[in-house]
Amino acid sequence: MLPKELRESLKDHIANIDHPRELAVDVMFTLQDHYGYLSDEAVKEAAELLEMTPLEVDEIATFYTFVYREPVGKYVIHVCDSVICWMDGYESIKDCLCTKLAINVGETTADGLFTLLPVCCIGYCDMSPAMLINRKVYGHLNPEKIDSILEKLKAEA
Amino acid sequence: MKYPQILLQNRKPDRIATLEEYRQSGGYQALADILEKYSYKDVQEEILESRLLGRGGAAFPAGTKLMSVADDASFPRYIVCNADEMEPGTFKDRVLIHADPHMIIEGIIIAGYAVTAEKGIIFIRPEYESGAKILEREIDIARQSGYLGKNILDSDYALDIVVHRSAGRYICGEVTAQLSALMGKRPNPKQPPPYPTERGVWGMPTVLSNVETFACIPHIINNGPDWFKSLAKTETGAGTKIFCVSGKVKRPGFYELPIGTRLSEIIEEHAGGMRAGSEFKACLPGGASTQFLPKELYDIEMDFDPLREAGSRLGTGAIMVFDHKTCLVAATLNLIEFFARESCGWCTPCREGLPYIRDILWRIENGEGEEEFMPMLERMSKHLWSAYCAFAPGAISPLQGLLAHFKDEVLEHISQRKCPFK
Amino acid sequence: MSKLIIDDREIEVSPGTKVIEAAAQLGIMIPRFCYHPALGSVGACRVCAVKFIQGPFKGVQMSCMIDAQDGMVVSTTDEDVADFRRHVIEWLMLHHPHDCPVCDEGGHCLLQDMTVSGGHGIRRYLGKKRTYTDQFLGPLLQHEMNRCIHCYRCSRFYQEYSGYRDLGAMQSANRTYFGRFTDGILESPFSGNLSDICPTGVYTDKPSRYFGRRWDYQRSPSLCINCSLGCHTVASIKYREVKRQEARFSEPVNGYFICDRGRYGFFYSSLESRPRMARINGKQCTFNQAQHAMIEKLEEIKKNSGSAAIAAVGSLRSSLETLVMLAQLCQTKRWRDPACFIDSSQVQNVKTAISRLEPQLRVSLRDIERADFILAVGADPINEAPMLALAMRQAQRNGATIVVIDPRPVSLPFPFLYLPAAPMALSAYLGSLIKAVVNRGTADKMGDGARKFYDRIPEGKKLAEAQPPLSSEMLQSLQQSRRPIIVCGTEILSETVLSLSADFALLLQAAEKQAGLFYLMPGANAFAGGILSGEKDSFLQIIEQIEDGSIRALISVEADPFWWFDDRPRLERALDKIDLLVVLDYLDSQAAQRANIFIPTATFYESGGMLINQEGRVQVAPRALLGGIPISQAGGGDHPPRLYDVGIAGFDPKAAWLTLADLANGAAQEDEKALQQHLWKQISDLIPQLATFSSIDEIPQEGIVCSCGVNIDSRFSINWSAASNIRHDSGDDFDLIEVDWTFGTEELSSLSPCLWKLERKPCLVMHSGRAEIIGLTDVDLVEISTETGSLEAELRTADNMAPGILVLPRHRKLAWQIFTPGKIRIRKDQIRKKQ
């Protein structure tokens, strides 16, 4: 269940807009941040808040890349695999991440910290190869840099 | 060559320009002027006169779009700023947001005034969360300074802007898909009629333009359409363009240059030339959904018309440079992979045709190519132009460029039963 | 008109016609998947591509997306487009499981047809196939997502067309998935249409799964008798049973679709418990023995007590032939006139409706779709006649305002304005609506009667008492409307409201609006029952006369009073009292079980016949099968034993009217043709519009709308002072209204096992405020006691209903027959909470 405060603030927000559905993505993001991912439960809650049906929420939730309908780690790493990053070494960056995290693409580390997902061009081609972690960008990647980024995040976790 | 910096004039290496800095460079003067002296029609005419073409890729005349909102169209009307920018290779909108957000905001307000819009929405991709935060903050500041809200600068005009976060899909950049996304619906494109300017967001007249398009507008008002046209190097062009250069060049980055600047100049002078040991082989001139330009067109003027004549498009002006060591079959495979994944799934050619093409290309790249694949690729590419929206024609453009200019490279893959670059 | 050339042939079509339709008019079937005439064009599948050679469009374009225009030259055979279409089909087949041999769609699959006709025969794709996990969608439809070609027809029909919100498209790109949020029963009572519109086998009919290919079935046009709309269906028969039913296109009635009650409401026809043999006092006998016994017994009673001691009861699910024959039988035998209705108010309501259905007022379901304002009074579309709701949905999608004035908590799959009015207040509302939108001058145009009527509409004060008030939105949209339609139920209203609705529609016409009137009726052949019944002929009257001893024998023809008579104990006492109960039926009803003489009859599928729907449309269904015990039952699940016998097992039942004809003639009749001719004469005498036809076979498919019974003199004749006498809700008691639900209350469809899972739990519905006052809450188990008996049910509370009302569904699982027929009032102390 969503904490009352969060629920109320979402309700407020929704009440103050002409068309609640406009907030569908915002509400999904908020619930996702709260639960870690958009669980079935969360879809139902979002539906109720937005006066939509769970199916209607799921119709859009499953459409988008950044809505996670399955559990993910605390940090979601989106490595860019589009053409410029690919040319500048996406494969080795991905392999490096897989080795360091001991997971395959699409998986979450055993400690629940990291999930590794490839993603389409993230708009940082001038800093290729690049990745996003929880929507923050890291560019000009190389193995050492990846090491320090992961270490830092582990320490913060 | 150094050229006047218009859109990037206030750009700082390490931070965004403040409202004060924007004002000092003449910011919000255009808004004050139009509110005082211009009718909404005047604004439309100035912009039409300036020949500003949409910078989002489709090159539609901005003035014409504003004028297509009928005088008696219903209210409220919406103005939408497309900051989805998911075209691979493109990051100009990101740069503009991080350089001088008020320029965009002012552009939106002026365009909003030109169609009497009440609500502005900036639709931004989730990868640009930092940009979204900046915009939210600066919109607030603009509101506090009287540029937004009721009675803007004590006039009768009222407009507010909200930032709408997307959850990430390339198709959301397409106008009609974006409008559906805004309404919390599946972002499948919708063929007009009705046009968004008749019935867009919530069935109301909506004008949607790209970030860079909006950023040009204050300068057109301040300096006049003739000045804007004079910025271009080509006869028919107008304005400057932010070229995003990426790939095998020494200095990947963004360069504001006159429209019509030659490709060779952009690569050699501004992007520092090719990387050591790299030779220019080809580039995609306007993002992933344009055709490869081969070496023969290295000198082309980077403007809408010349590129169209060369069979490609200026698109978003994102120049992706490939060198002689890069396998263009593999590069195209990567691009097709992108498009196959991002297809919205509405129409058959795009939804099923692209994965099919991906499969064929994958086989060619991985030594399983057959000669009979060639006519298949050619036919299917042609047929993808009969898809529902512009996504599929864009998606197939690199492959068509590959087949037009680098057919031998593909055939070599097939005859050698391996990738010659591996 | 636009003139264009398609494949070198010229055609002229009306403006707005799509090229794909224009081609169809030339007999050219351009392939299509996403396009459907009812759902419109969306251009998703791209298989309808044609080449535009001249005119405003050029090159390869979708023929479903472009209006035919003057000067167009179009080719469907051009090499380019043919190749494009071939590719589209190849793409659509990439992931198809190629499971046609085990797919129920096989044989009537659009994808199969297009794959073959499109010229895609050889698989070139070397990649892997995508697979999906299917969902459980309930008892009616089987889900097989791997067969999906992503035409989006299902989600468009489900959400946009019908307004339900639990099935749609999820995921994106080539992972796009059509289904529900989670496994579960589809909420839409129109879900069965998915199996008709899906161009491949993603949604197939579950009850008939694996039973046969389309070509294995005898397919016959038929009509739905599960409500008064009379939708057109196709019945599919195999091994002597109806196994599947689909929608049949009917321009004026149901369009392309039918509801699930109708689609799956046929199972009664082949129930194992269906009586196939005649019985005398419970003992099986031959048909002839029973018939003899019946004739003899009736003679005897006539001799002892006179003809008037014999009464007959018919029902609204019988064919027109049977009802006419029954009426004729009673007349020639000088029995009492037959009763088809429960009580006099039911007859009167139906008769009033019939008398007011003037040709210029009555509208079809299709007209409803085109209305721009619909006022539903005392009608609960989804529950009483689901397809009406679907038609109203189309109007609403096109911008119509829908207003519902009804005491029940009406719900519809789209937004509408609702006034929870007590039945007594309905005429007051109508009066004030009339006053608000029609001025006196307009009324004056309609003559003296209309003006007087108008002047007598009670003014302000009386109307103000009606709560809640009409909203200005309602009034405004009615004022602005150009094609308003009044929809009016006949079940819970008084005759006055029915009349008033018609008067209102007349006045709207006088106000230059294209107004229309649409009544719902209490059964499939209620219209026919209405024209054949006298004002007072009701079953209640029969009961009273049994009680006073004047009736000694009762013949019940395809009627089961146990199902619909309000007072069960009284019914039982009455039946105990008579000397003879003869029952003719195809159901194993309670009446049939009690009958002294029982004679089985043929179902509507086996006899065919005529029905008059609520609009007055005389429609014909041919006989769809001969009858007989289904093979599956004859063989006990195995191959049936070979019996060296003549005829078909269980073949005795014949159309009820034939048995009645035998009875009328005193002996079995040989010459069926002659009987038919005789009957046709009777029917065409009754319905003058049929006089131009020489036999039933000439009646066109869309039927003939008749105006028999129309009585212009009844215009503007209501008694205002009585009508506007609003009884104040004292808060102490309730008006109980018995209602229909989509599933579980209608006699025939209630016998379909596949629909049982869709039934709502039986309950009593009370206004939540009122419930609170008497100390009851939602889902309490309550008991209602009357002098007659008591009834237990769950209580459900609702905010959106008239407070003084208690709603009771005539649910098959509820022994609700404990009331005195007529208006039922329940005091609050009659309702008690059970532990």
Ligand SMILES: Cc1cc2nc3c(=O)[nH]c(=O)nc-3n(C[C@H](O)[C@H](O)[C@H](O)COP(=O)(O)O)c2cc1C
């Ligand atoms: C598949 C597809 C993706 C697009 N993505 C973007 C985008 O990310 N940003 C953008 O500004 N325009 C994008 N466009 C172009 C828009 O449809 C539209 O033409 C443009 O935003 C209008 O703005 P403009 O007139 O200022 O160029 C895309 C078009 C297509 C067909």
Ligand code: SF4
């Ligand atoms: S081409 Fe078709 S499937 Fe592709 S994005 Fe456009 S509409 Fe969607």
Ligand code: FES
């Ligand atoms: S029928 Fe025209 S695109 Fe599907």
